[in-house]
Amino acid sequence: MALGTFVLGDAALALLLWTSVLCHPYPFCAWLFTSATYIASLSSSIFIYRAYLHPLANVRGPFLARLSKLWAVAVTVEGRNHATIAELHAKYGDFIRIGPNEVSMSNVAAIHAIYGPRSTLLILLRSPRYKGVPRPANSESLMSFRDHTQHAQRHKVWDRAFTTSALKDYNPLLTHRVQQLSDRLTSESLRGAVDVGKWFSACSFDIMGDLAFDGAFELVENGDVGGYWQTLNEAIRIGAIFINLPWMAAKMPFLPLASKKAKLENFAERQVRGRLEKVAHSKDLSYWLVRGDSPSEAVLVIIAGSDSTTLVSFFLFFFLAQHPAAVARLRQEFQDTHNKYGELTIENLSDLPYLNACINESLRLYPPVPNGHPRRAPEGGATVAEQFIPEGTTVIIPAYTIQRDPKYWCDPNAFRPERWLPEGVTAGRKDDFRAFIPFSYGPYACIGRNLARQEIRLLVATVISRFDFELVEGFDPQEFEKQITGEFLLTRPALPMILHERAQGKHAWRFMKLFLIEYAV
Numbered sequence: 001m002a003l004g005t006f007v008l009g010d011a012a013l014a015l016l017l018w019t020s021v022l023c024h025p026y027p028f029c030a031w032l033f034t035s036a037t038y039i040a041s042l043s044s045s046i047f048i049y050r051a052y053l054h055p056l057a058n059v060r061g062p063f064l065a066r067l068s069k070l071w072a073v074a075v076t077v078e079g080r081n082h083a084t085i086a087e088l089h090a091k092y093g094d095f096i097r098i099g100p101n102e103v104s105m106s107n108v109a110a111i112h113a114i115y116g117p118r119s120t121l122l123i124l125l126r127s128p129r130y131k132g133v134p135r136p137a138n139s140e141s142l143m144s145f146r147d148h149t150q151h152a153q154r155h156k157v158w159d160r161a162f163t164t165s166a167l168k169d170y171n172p173l174l175t176h177r178v179q180q181l182s183d184r185l186t187s188e189s190l191r192g193a194v195d196v197g198k199w200f201s202a203c204s205f206d207i208m209g210d211l212a213f214d215g216a217f218e219l220v221e222n223g224d225v226g227g228y229w230q231t232l233n234e235a236i237r238i239g240a241i242f243i244n245l246p247w248m249a250a251k252m253p254f255l256p257l258a259s260k261k262a263k264l265e266n267f268a269e270r271q272v273r274g275r276l277e278k279v280a281h282s283k284d285l286s287y288w289l290v291r292g293d294s295p296s297e298a299v300l301v302i303i304a305g306s307d308s309t310t311l312v313s314f315f316l317f318f319f320l321a322q323h324p325a326a327v328a329r330l331r332q333e334f335q336d337t338h339n340k341y342g343e344l345t346i347e348n349l350s351d352l353p354y355l356n357a358c359i360n361e362s363l364r365l366y367p368p369v370p371n372g373h374p375r376r377a378p379e380g381g382a383t384v385a386e387q388f389i390p391e392g393t394t395v396i397i398p399a400y401t402i403q404r405d406p407k408y409w410c411d412p413n414a415f416r417p418e419r420w421l422p423e424g425v426t427a428g429r430k431d432d433f434r435a436f437i438p439f440s441y442g443p444y445a446c447i448g449r450n451l452a453r454q455e456i457r458l459l460v461a462t463v464i465s466r467f468d469f470e471l472v473e474g475f476d477p478q479e480f481e482k483q484i485t486g487e488f489l490l491t492r493p494a495l496p497m498i499l500h501e502r503a504q505g506k507h508a509w510r511f512m513k514l515f516l517i518e519y520a521v
């Protein structure tokens with residue numbers, strides 16, 4: 001610890017003894033005065049050390065962030081993490097200090113060094129373990145391993161669930177749920193404006209429920225009867241705050257986070273047991289992953305795979321509603337594919353360049369996990385992108401920031417799917433796609449990304465083929481964007497839209513429906 005801390009701490013102790021002598025007839029006053037002096041001088045010595053003497057003292061960033069983690073907590077509670085870090089990078093540059101012991105980097109040269117396979121930086125915030133806090137039995141999941149060998153072993157189990165042929169097996173589930181969603185959108189549209197994000201999210205949860213528990217939620221059909229959807233969202237939000245104070249979350253089981261986690265895990269355990277008692281009628285994710293002893297894997301599927309996927313379609317519809325030319329181009333692409341192959345299958349959708357470009361552009365502008373994944377510099381520190389990161393410092397590369405960094409993207413805040421196509425080169429300057437990391441990078445990157453893309457493509461193609469859509473009158477896109485908050489995941493404000501079943505698209509929808517029915521049976 002800092003020399004300054006000891007010097008000032010000892011001075012306060014000397015003062016304590018001295019005032020005890022002076023205030024001898026009034027011991028309580030002496031105690032009060034000296035305790036206050038001791039605490040004040042101890043805190044100020046810590047603050048002085050962190051602000052001026054710490055190895056990161058020369059790294060620029062907000063002054064309060066140097067002093068305490070509470071700065072990060074306040075920004076997280078306010079929900080402006082993603083935007084604040086982007087603004088700070090715009091002000092101070094590639095390398096900034098965002099906590100007493102934390103830095104953030106917006107530099108493509110750092111991505112491989114920090115997250116790549118041979119990175120020397122340590123994995124963080126994967127189920128932190130603290131002395132004296134026993135880890136419950138059977139609570140390991142892929143995301144809880146920090147040890148590379150253990151992680152690689154569990155990864156192999158998950159890999160089997162994401163092979164091309166396994167993904168193909170999930171198509172009937174996906175198509176059934178997307179059909180259910182589009183029917184729900186039709187019935188909702190008859191009542192007026194539809195908050196599409198709510199139904200996209202319900203559909204994603206139902207899909208992950210199918211994959212993890214062989215069907216569990218039925219949110220599109222029945223709504224959130226068990227309150228699990230709400231619990232999960234609250235657990236993610238509270239968890240994002242306690243990421244900044246993990247010791248507190250671990251040591252205080254009475255905090256709301258613990259009860260919400262327990263509710264989810266009990267639910268998962270019941271579902272997993274039920275799943276084991278049933279004969280699987282399809283090779284879903286749980287067919288590959290279920291180990292009766294680990295409901296944590298099933299909870300991980302739901303947490304990692306549902307709202308993250310929803311957000312991509314959600315923001316894409318927000319942009320498309322303002323870009324009719326992009327919608328027309330998508331419809332043309334669906335029509336051409338139909339003409340070419342005679343049908344539009346999940347497999348055909350995967351090769352559509354403009355559809356994929358639109359999805360990438362949504363992932364770029366609003367990466368569902370916006371704030372980066374922390375790693376810690378090892379003993380002796382590490383040099384990354386020519387910056388020395390002192391031992392024990394936590395470092396992140398925030399996806400939201402780097403994916404809008406003008407160093408790497410032309411017109412970085414504009415929705416421009418063409419940038420992903422050969423025609424997208426403008427004025428001799430190309431975007432730098434290395435700065436695209438919505439699924440993170442390296443061995444700990446998202447294992448479910450192909451499944452997520454499959455689901456998003458099907459949902460977008462289905463809804464666009466079936467509906468004309470527009471934002472409600474008076475909707476203010478700028479106001480909407482201001483309401484987006486970024487905790488662990490981005491949040492989705494209400495997006496009310498007017499939907500009409502398409503007359504001229506009836507043909508396209510009919511054939512899409514036939515395809516959906518064919519898959520769903």
Ligand code: HEM
Binds near residue numbers: 301367438
């Ligand atoms: C568009 C949707 C998605 C996005 C943006 C996304 C993003 C991410 C990111 C950024 C990570 C890395 C977290 C870290 O480094 O700590 C991650 C990990 C993970 N994701 Fe996804 N994800 C998505 C969909 C899915 C789906 C559908 C699943 C399916 C179950 C899934 C399962 C996982 C798992 C299991 C991990 C942990 C991987 C590991 O530790 O090796 N994700 N995801």
